[in-house]
Amino acid sequence: MEEERTQSKKRKRNKPRKSQNNNNPSHQKNKVTHEPNQSSSAPAHPTKSSTFLDKMRARLSGGHFRMINEKLYTCSGKEALDYFKDEPALFDMYHTGYQEQMSHWPEQPVNIIMKWLKNHNPSLVVADFGCGDGRLAKNVKNKVFSFDLVSNDPSVIACDMSKTPLDSSVIDVAVFCLSLMGTNYQNYLKEAHRVLKPCGWLLIAEVKSRFDPNTGGADPKKFSKAVCDLGFSSVLKDYSNKMFVLLYFKKKDKQKSEMKEIEWPELKPCLYKRR
């Protein structure tokens, strides 16, 4: 994955325009379905013009993904929830682009988390914060509560993950796999702390450059300190992967009665370049 190192200027327009290119059938097709052109007049073999249309479709689709991605990194969880409530089709558009980006990563962090769970007791109850297509739940034996902004699957609970419907102290493992996207990401971690049992695990996988101060990312020590101040102990930091870091924390058994003000570092958006 190539990634823009600098935060680009916030675009005024954060949604693909509905009315743009209305007279262009390829655009209409591309907007929500990502299906191949099924027009009866379409030639059986690709011609120069159909290859061109395919390229244009892919470009539009990639552009929409990058726009939605930027939106999610530059707004709060509540705004993101409203954004998708207005147009749930944008969520599919986002995940088509997301999977495309992921296909270029040598290793996907969600697979490492699956392996970690498979090496632990399957009775551990998991909360997957920002589960995407819910593949973690589908690939482990554990009971998994999956949360995301939109649910296309009955096993996924649609909500802003800063406010899940879970009771307090019921979860053994809270997972954030590339999902600390909102500008209020600290509220997601506070929610994880609330729902975790004492000594419960917090597993965070994040894009490496977001924690690289040399390229404008956050200081990982500051981030780790903030998480510890929230009531966790740092257990392991794994920087071995080229694309992402994996941070393992455990919720402290006993909480200090007086909470001090926590200094959360800003996490820069992870923006994707056009391929």
Ligand code: SAH
């Ligand atoms: N964890 C999945 C998907 C990562 S993409 C995987 O590794 O495959 C990040 C996901 O976080 C997106 O699906 C996005 O919709 C979700 N997300 C971002 N902010 C959220 C919020 N406030 N509440 C719920 N889900 C959120």
